[in-house]
Structure formats: structure tokens, C-alpha cells
Amino acid sequence: MQENKIKVYIKIDENNCIININSSIFLDDIKDYIQIDEGDGDKYSHAQGNYLEKGLINSKGRYNYKYVDNKVIELTEEEKEKLFPPVPVQPTPQELLNSKLLMDNANIQLELDNQKKLNADLLLKMAQLGGVTNV
Incomplete structure (x- = not known):
């Protein structure tokens, strides 16, 4: 067998x-x-x-x-x-777009923070002047 x-x-x-x-x-x-x-x-x-x-x-x-x-x-x-050397990974178009959107969002947040600081400085100066403004 x-x-x-x-x-x-x-x-x-x-x-x-x-x-x-x-x-x-x-x-x-x-x-x-x-x-x-x-x-x-x-x-x-x-x-x-x-x-x-x-x-x-x-x-x-x-x-x-x-x-x-x-x-x-x-x-x-x-x-x-x-x-088998490592192959550098190339980001996809979607990943590049996401990265750009995140960077744009961060820059807008920084601009907003700067504007808030300017507004706070103006309010502080107005308060130091007694809160009176010429209109």
C-alpha cells in the first residue's frame, strides 16, 4: 500500500x-x-x-x-x-489636503488669538482712561 x-x-x-x-x-x-x-x-x-x-x-x-x-x-x-531597504512612504493626495487644512486651521486660530489679545488690550486702555471715549 x-x-x-x-x-x-x-x-x-x-x-x-x-x-x-x-x-x-x-x-x-x-x-x-x-x-x-x-x-x-x-x-x-x-x-x-x-x-x-x-x-x-x-x-x-x-x-x-x-x-x-x-x-x-x-x-x-x-x-x-x-x-529589502525601507521605501519612503509618500503621502496620498487626501493626506496632503488634510495636512494643509490642519495648518490653515492652526493659522486661523493664531490670528483669532492675536485679535482677542488686541481687543483685550484696547479694553484695558479704555478702562484706564475711565471708560470714556469720544464718539
Whole structure:
């Protein structure tokens, strides 16, 4: 009796970083994939979430593993920095508009505060003059 083991496949990029992992259960076409293991259980059948200890991608969106000499090897932080440098985030048009509106609002508040101060100074001077004004 032949045992049907579940195969685990990976896909790598030009730097040998593992960019995809899946099991034979979910892959119809294994072209460009490399078989790295086979077995039974969740580790093999649900390889995307269970096979790699730290998962395929870290919280910064960087791949965690490479495939070298038929072995899955964890990338160091230095390798990740070199292979996946941070991309500066460009604000969206809506974020730019929101920023401008907030700045305009702050400037209006400052002008209003300055006007209140001027009004208070005028009222103080009027009070010092006895509250009498020539009209």
C-alpha cells in the first residue's frame, strides 16, 4: 500500500529568498516551485501558516527565509536590510489636503488669538482712561 505524503513546495526570487510556500494540496501547477519536504499533518498540509517557524514575511513586509544548498535558512536582519531597504512612504493626495487644512486651521486660530489679545488690550486702555471715549 502506497502512502500519499503531502509535499511542501517553495518559490524563490533572484536572491534565493523564499517568496511563496504551499502544499501539494493547494497547488495545481508546480512549475517554478521547488519541493523541499513531504510528510503528514498540518505542518505539511497548511504549509503557508505552519511550515516556517517565523512565517513567510515579517511585520515589516520582508521575507524571512532563503533557500541555499537545498536548505531553508533564516535571513539575518542585515540581509533583510540589504535586500529589502525601507521605501519612503509618500503621502496620498487626501493626506496632503488634510495636512494643509490642519495648518490653515492652526493659522486661523493664531490670528483669532492675536485679535482677542488686541481687543483685550484696547479694553484695558479704555478702562484706564475711565471708560470714556469720544464718539
